[in-house]
Amino acid sequence: MAIAALRLRLDAAALQANFRWFEGRASVPACAAVKADGYGLGAIAVVQRLAAAGCRSVAVSSWAEAEALGHPGDGIAVRVLHGFTPADAASAQALPWARPVLNTALQCAAWRATFQSRLADLMLDTGMNRLGLALPDLPAAEGLRLDTVHSHLACADDPAHPQTAAQLAAFGAVVAATPTVRHSLANSAGICWGRDYSFDGVRPGLGLYGGLPHPAADVRPVVQPEARIIQIRDVPTGGAVGYGATWIAGRDSRIAIVNLGYADGVFCRLQPHLHFVAEGHGLPLAGRISMDMIAIDVTGTDVREGDWLPLTYDLPALSAAAGFSQYELLVSLSRRYERCWI
Ligand SMILES: *Cc1c(COP(=O)(O)O)cnc(C)c1O
Numbered sequence: 001m002a003i004a005a006l007r008l009r010l011d012a013a014a015l016q017a018n019f020r021w022f023e024g025r026a027s028v029p030a031c032a033a034v035k036a037d038g039y040g041l042g043a044i045a046v047v048q049r050l051a052a053a054g055c056r057s058v059a060v061s062s063w064a065e066a067e068a069l070g071h072p073g074d075g076i077a078v079r080v081l082h083g084f085t086p087a088d089a090a091s092a093q094a095l096p097w098a099r100p101v102l103n104t105a106l107q108c109a110a111w112r113a114t115f116q117s118r119l120a121d122l123m124l125d126t127g128m129n130r131l132g133l134a135l136p137d138l139p140a141a142e143g144l145r146l147d148t149v150h151s152h153l154a155c156a157d158d159p160a161h162p163q164t165a166a167q168l169a170a171f172g173a174v175v176a177a178t179p180t181v182r183h184s185l186a187n188s189a190g191i192c193w194g195r196d197y198s199f200d201g202v203r204p205g206l207g208l209y210g211g212l213p214h215p216a217a218d219v220r221p222v223v224q225p226e227a228r229i230i231q232i233r234d235v236p237t238g239g240a241v242g243y244g245a246t247w248i249a250g251r252d253s254r255i256a257i258v259n260l261g262y263a264d265g266v267f268c269r270l271q272p273h274l275h276f277v278a279e280g281h282g283l284p285l286a287g288r289i290s291m292d293m294i295a296i297d298v299t300g301t302d303v304r305e306g307d308w309l310p311l312t313y314d315l316p317a318l319s320a321a322a323g324f325s326q327y328e329l330l331v332s333l334s335r336r337y338e339r340c341w342i
Contacts, residue, residue, distance in 0.1 A: 005259045006227050007308075007338040010041055014220035015208060016053035021218055022204040023054070026191045031057035031079060031184070033205030035065060040331040041209060041223065042339045047072045049341070050208070059101075059203060063091035066098045079121055081131070083107040089114050101150060103131045105140035112143055121148045122178075126170035126185075127163060128154035135170075138177055148182040148201060149174060156189035157213050164193060175199070189213035211326035212316035223330070225266075225311045225337065227258035227276070232298070232305050241295050242287025253286075254299045258309060261292040265332035266311070273321040276309040283309070292336075 023030040032055050033039075038046035043065070047058055051073050059079040060066050066078050077097060084092065084100035084107050092098065092115060101121040102108050111120055122141050125132035132151065133140060151171050155161035171185050182200035188207035190197045192214035207213045210222035235255050241247040258276070260266055266274070268289050275282040276296050286295040296309070303309070319326045 005230070006225070006264065006336060007340050008041070008333060009224040009226060009310075010045075010339055010341045011220070011222050011224070012049045012341050014210065014222045015046065015049055018208045018210065018219050018222070019050055019053045019055060019204070022188060022191050022202065022207055026186065026198040026202040027195060028198045029056060029201050031055075031059050031077075031201055031203045032208055033187070033203055034058045034069070035061040035081065035205070036331050037065075037068075039205060039209045039211075039327070040333045043069050045339065045341060046208075047076070051076055057201070059205075063088040063095070063098070066095050067091055071097060081123075083123075083131075084111045084120075086110050086114070099147065102133075102141070102144070104133065105137055108133075108140045108144060116143070117145060119145050119147045121150060122146055122181075123150045123152070124171075124174045126151040126167040126174065128152055128167070130154075135174060135177065146178070146181045148184050149178045150184045150203070153185065153187060153190045153197075156187060156193060159214060159216075164190070168193075168196060171199075187213070188217065192216040206326060206330075209330055210315055211330065221313075221315065223313060223315070223333070225260070225264075225313050225333070226308045227260035227294070227311060229256045229303060229305050229307045229309065230259050230293075231257045232303070233257075240287075243290065244288055247287035247295070251299070253297055254301075255286055256283075256296045256298045256303060256309075258294050258296060259292060260294055260311070261290045263291045264334040264336055265329065266294065267322075267324070267332070269324070270318060270322045273318055275312055277312060278303045278307070278309055282312070 032050050034043045037043045057077045062082050080100045083103045099119050101123050103123045123132035155163040175183050184201040186197040186202045188204040191202050207219050235249045235253045239249045278301050283296045286297045315326050
């Protein structure tokens with residue numbers, strides 16, 4: 001098999017420490033959001049490592065994602081956030097450890113018709129107006145065997161937004177109307193609003209992977225991209241590098257080409273905020289980022305063809321500087337990276 005020439009170093013201890021931080025902060029069990037293939041890091045590997053940290057429940061978007069994840073281990077439940085339609089019946093039959101989070105009256109009826117005695121969750125909308133039943137539609141869930149009733153916060157990553165407290169109050173009415181089941185409201189950012197948001201379980205995602213959901217979160221970075229030098233060349237003063245000839249050598253220069261580009265999530269708009277690192281120095285990018293190559297000015301260093309170079313990748317800072325959300329940056333890390341857990 002060909003050896004991947006670019007890689008993500010993924011820090012399992014940091015992932016686990018982040019999980020424990022969110023669970024500890026909430027003081028209730030955390031269901032880890034691992035949709036979109038574990039926010040791009042690889043859901044199977046993420047779930048294995050979270051399970052070792054005590055995680056007993058994970059959430060994916062669809063039955064296709066639940067199928068791709070496979071059996072997550074004994075005693076670990078998989079929640080399917082987009083719910084259930086009759087077309088999902090065969091998948092649901094094949095994945096007894098998974099359960100839908102039902103969102104509509106039709107979904108409730110479809111689940112009841114096929115799997116009446118099997119546990120399901122329910123999503124109630126409390127002001128986001130995305131997925132979930134409205135409180136007056138709660139009778140649609142009658143006759144279901146419910147484990148947990150969820151709702152989701154729209155604005156918890158803004159520490160000053162009034163909608164978060166309003167949703168907490170609205171969720172109070174949901175809890176009053178469903179006294180016999182468990183309740184869950186908070187994502188990573190919501191957990192940071194305090195224990196009032198904990199209820200019986202929380203659902204962190206972003207923060208597990210090193211994203212900073214809220215200034216009060218204490219998260220460790222998990223992802224470190226690295227690229228390999230595939231060529232080094234000398235470029236004399238006045239020589240131009242890359243598409244558009246936008247970079248002109250102001251002195252005799254040594255230029256390294258690494259095998260990483262915008263197809264790997266290193267978008268051109270990130271360029272002013274990125275550099276590579278060698279021998280303790282930041283190495284600036286030279287010229288435009290290509291689809292799968294970047295030129296770096298390595299003048300004055302001893303780096304060689306074949307060397308691996310880490311790319312600075314401070315997720316919150318990059319996001320703030322370049323205008324991509326931390327979520328977008330994570331899920332844009334391409335399949336071409338070998339994902340190396342350390
Ligand atoms: C994705 C998701 C989460 C996790 O949200 P983060 O902001 O990544 O912590 C929690 N709950 C639901 C319903 C989700 O869709």
